[in-house]
Amino acid sequence: MIAMLIREEAKEIPVFYEADICVLGGSCTGVFAAVRAARLGARVVLVEKQNSFGGVATSGLVNVWHTLHNTEFNREIIAGLTLETIERLSRIGAVAEEKKSHSVGFVLNTEELKIELDQLTIENKVKVYLHTMFVAPFIQDGELQAVIVENKSGRGAIRAKVFIDATGDGDLCARLNLEHRLSSHFQPSTMCxxxxxxxxxxxxxxxxxxxxxxxxxxxxxxxxxxxxxxxxxxxxxxxxxxxxxxxxxxxxxxxxxxxxxxxxxxxxxxxxxxxxxxxxxxxxxxxxxxxxxxxxxxLPSYIGTRETRHIECHYRLTGEDVLYGKSFEDSIAYGSYRSDIHHQDKPGLTLRYLDGEQVYMRPGYPNEVSRWRDKIAVNPSFYQIPYRCLLPKGPYTNIIAAGRMIDMDEDAFGGVRVMVNMNQTGEAAGVAAYLALTQNKRLADIDTGHLRKTMKAGGSIMI
Ligand SMILES: Cc1cc2nc3c(=O)[nH]c(=O)nc-3n(C[C@H](O)[C@H](O)[C@H](O)COP(=O)(O)OP(=O)(O)OC[C@H]3O[C@@H](n4cnc5c(N)ncnc54)[C@H](O)[C@@H]3O)c2cc1C
Known part of the structure; x- marks a missing residue:
């Protein structure tokens, strides 16, 4: 009979690098987190398992970013590194804008995006590891002190004071045994x-x-x-x-x-x-x-994953918060993309708009249009994501989540998951990590007013 468990021998491994802030996962979420923290003066290391940055946008081929405006297209709600990257790509003809579209804002040449993200990390002196997979946390004295990674050089550690989990799947949080869940209707994957x-x-x-x-x-x-x-x-x-x-x-x-x-x-x-x-x-x-x-x-380097783990955080964003445009004092990101749920249990998708309309689309059949709520006097034109959704519950005070793993229910996730929104969570995580580091505070204890001010000073729109 084959034993189902084997014991891996303990061994000493080299410390590859020591930084103030370690970001795991290098989609735009992770790159933007790293760049924002580096611009403030932190020593930042960024670890990505693929051969390039960009995550689903590049390695998964998904080439659409949504609008940076509200649903009425009369107010800018997103700027920061998303806008900066669009401007940089525009200079080389690598972006086509579809103005006033609720479905598509910008179509990107995501091969050019890979090169642009390389440039951003180089210009901002971020230490990068490509082809490098995070595999385990290193805990000492009850604290997260390092992460263990593997690449062609073998197994090694990266020490840091603050860690940002931007792996999409929440690999660091999961390996730390922090509470997380997989929705029973998690959105299906797509090979582009x-x-x-x-x-x-x-x-x-x-x-x-x-x-x-x-x-x-x-x-x-x-x-x-x-x-x-x-x-x-x-x-x-x-x-x-x-x-x-x-x-x-x-x-x-x-x-x-x-x-x-x-x-x-x-x-x-x-x-x-x-x-x-x-x-x-x-x-x-x-x-x-x-x-x-x-x-x-x-074909892409990997299949496009829409949804896996969500980490239990200090606040769970709900569909109601999103679709009614609830305001949060600690908001750090904004979005206007409708809730877009690709079904797991039936074909097609359901779109829920901020104006109360709902559309079930099943290709080859007529759209089924209804309302998810009655008409109200004034429709919200955007929604807000609070900082608390990024802060995992549990004993570790120096870890923050960014990207699709943050705490949201299924309806909220439907809208919030898109890249122009996720990018902002990365920027917020990077700035928050810098503030926690320099003020010697737990991530949960930083002053969110100060966080918002620092984000604004660095180019983000804060409402
Ligand atoms: C088919 C499809 C179509 C979509 N269409 C759109 C669209 O049109 N517009 C839009 O805005 N959004 C779209 N989305 C959603 C959007 O792409 C994702 O929600 C978004 O990319 C999530 O960002 P993220 O940074 O959380 O994760 P990801 O983009 O998944 O990035 C995670 C990064 O971490 C790296 N990583 C993972 N694990 C490790 C590890 N252990 N060690 C080191 N690195 C690791 C990955 O390689 C990757 O670079 C689509 C998604 C899919 C799948």
């Missing part, structure tokens, strides 16, 4: 793909799906009609052309249901099943889309 020959850049695109330029074939109808022939689950597909390319289209049209990306086996299954579905879509278009000479240009 870049496909050439999909259509001609610049043609008018459908506001929601962007896919009406697939010549000779209504992809939504075709997928429903031929789903059994190609073993394609019903779900939802959308996409966008890659800015300044002739005809390269990013299509997010697969769905891997009931597979948790924070589980090694299930993630492995998702990757291969996602790729199988991309092949099935290609085969379908090759067979039934006679005018399309499509080619698969690239």
């Amino acid at each position: 793909a870049k496909i050439s020959g999909w259509g001609i850049n610049g043609e008018l695109q459908d506001d929601m799906t962007g896919n009406n330029s697939l010549i000779g074939l209504d992809i939504r109808e075709a997928r429903l009609l031929y789903k059994d022939e190609f073993n394609l689950p019903e779900g939802f597909g959308w996409g966008r052309h890659v800015p300044a390319t002739k005809d390269t289209y990013m299509y997010a049209g697969t769905r891997v249901y009931h597979a948790n990306s924070a589980d090694g086996d299930q993630l492995t299954f998702s990757e291969m099943e996602g790729r199988r579905q991309v092949r099935a879509i290609m085969d379908l278009v090759r067979k039934y889309g006679p005018d399309n000479k499509i080619a698969l240009v690239s």
